[in-house]
Amino acid sequence: MTYFSGMSATAPSIAEVAALVGNPARANMLTALLDGRALTAGELAHAAGVSPQTTSGHLAKLAEARLLLLSKQGRHAYYRLASPLIGRMLEGIMAVAADGPPRYRPRSRGDEALRTARTCYDHLAGRLGVALADTLSARGQVEMGEDGGEVTEDGAAFLTDFGLPITDLRNGRRTFCRPCLDWSERRPHLAGALGAALTDRLFTLGWIMRQRDTRAVLISAKGRAGLKAAFGIELGADGA
Amino acid sequence: MTYFSGMSATAPSIAEVAALVGNPARANMLTALLDGRALTAGELAHAAGVSPQTTSGHLAKLAEARLLLLSKQGRHAYYRLASPLIGRMLEGIMAVAADGPPRYRPRSRGDEALRTARTCYDHLAGRLGVALADTLSARGQVEMGEDGGEVTEDGAAFLTDFGLPITDLRNGRRTFCRPCLDWSERRPHLAGALGAALTDRLFTLGWIMRQRDTRAVLISAKGRAGLKAAFGIELGADGA
DNA sequence: CGATCGCTTCGGCGGATCCCGAACCGTCCG
DNA sequence: CGGACGGTTCGGGATCCGCCGAAGCGATCG
Structure with missing residues (x-):
């Protein structure tokens, strides 16, 4: 110029x-x-x-x-x-x-994978991330606000049972739970210590797996079954 | 770059x-x-x-x-x-x-005027220029080729009667008659000594008039009548 | 708290662009 | 033929841009 x-x-x-x-x-x-x-x-x-x-x-x-x-x-x-x-x-x-x-x-294969499920640094985004946040909200287990979120008593019980050390997370220095706006879905998903721990647990369970050179994550067959059983989430070809 | x-x-x-x-x-x-x-x-x-x-x-x-x-x-x-x-x-x-x-x-007023009739250096272009070339060709008074044109015997008589010194023009050093591709009409119009002389004659007769700051030319009322009588040309709003 | 990470700002280097004056070439005209 | 005209080529000068190394800043993490 x-x-x-x-x-x-x-x-x-x-x-x-x-x-x-x-x-x-x-x-x-x-x-x-x-x-x-x-x-x-x-x-x-x-x-x-x-x-x-x-x-x-x-x-x-x-x-x-x-x-x-x-x-x-x-x-x-x-x-x-x-x-x-x-x-x-x-x-x-x-x-x-x-x-x-x-x-x-506009919708390449890799792009579609990213839209379905991807890591957003240490927590999950994409349709899967949004679906998890939606489910926990709908069940009254997590209450999401503008700048932060909180886990209800029922939620704490459920998530602890799922394998998350809720008490430890809440006492940690890191923000316990906060919403993170999802850019492909334009709706919030779970971030903060809770989002990271939940994501970590899904990796540990073998429900989701990382891929090379991309932030997209793959959902295993076991993961599909588990997500449906535990959260009622089914990610069809048409999305959440 | x-x-x-x-x-x-x-x-x-x-x-x-x-x-x-x-x-x-x-x-x-x-x-x-x-x-x-x-x-x-x-x-x-x-x-x-x-x-x-x-x-x-x-x-x-x-x-x-x-x-x-x-x-x-x-x-x-x-x-x-x-x-x-x-x-x-x-x-x-x-x-x-x-x-x-x-x-x-895409079609401003000035643009429309230019498309109707304009000078192309010393001869006429636009719908009027193309119409003149078309008429003379159709009447068999001018024969237009790729690189040059010629005036027939009948054409020489007609144009001389119209006031053009055909013999002088033909003997001049300047190319007597050649086609010039018209960019708004995408068809040839008359250039060369003949095109210039014809244009000059129309100015002399007061059939067309120059305007300030543009190559567009105005057709007078007398010009409309004359062009219709002499060449059968009527330039309506819809063009040639 | 100290370390790390992601992003931004600062400073300077190298290179490309844009512009015009001068000169050249072909066409057109008298 | 000589002059005028339109367009192009050549050369140099001024400017600006894009790039990165080094450093600063806020947020995050252990």
């Missing part, structure tokens, strides 16, 4: 917007966000193939130009496309670049 | 295409071409607000990337958008830039 001196409050020009996309690192970040999910700065750095510092600069520019929205969560910074207009614009550019129809995958 | 080292034969990346648009001069040229007309390098230089040399460089890049097509005509170089995909891409970018619907004029 050699010429856009005082962008100030005036509407950005065509060239300004195009110049933002006209950088391989930024273009990679934008296409990585094309499916509507929110990704952390680190994930975007990986997708773009540049260092975290460079990434931070790019993301700041994209956010200032209102192409991206920023949500901070703990020490993570989540970025997502600011509007469907951005996606349409990128499709238009891709069509010209490829001289054909857009070829990104 | 700091990074696009060997573009070679591979399909251009999103960033490459966007970077081409991400320059104010090039963006201005592209938007000037949005209505589908072909413009000369000089006209595009004016639209972009940069020098002819700079313009030439930009146009070369855009043509190499297949965003523009180049047609040479005499000493003029006509550039136009390579495909409707380019227009759609620009609309998409404009929508993001303006955060609203695209606001260029």
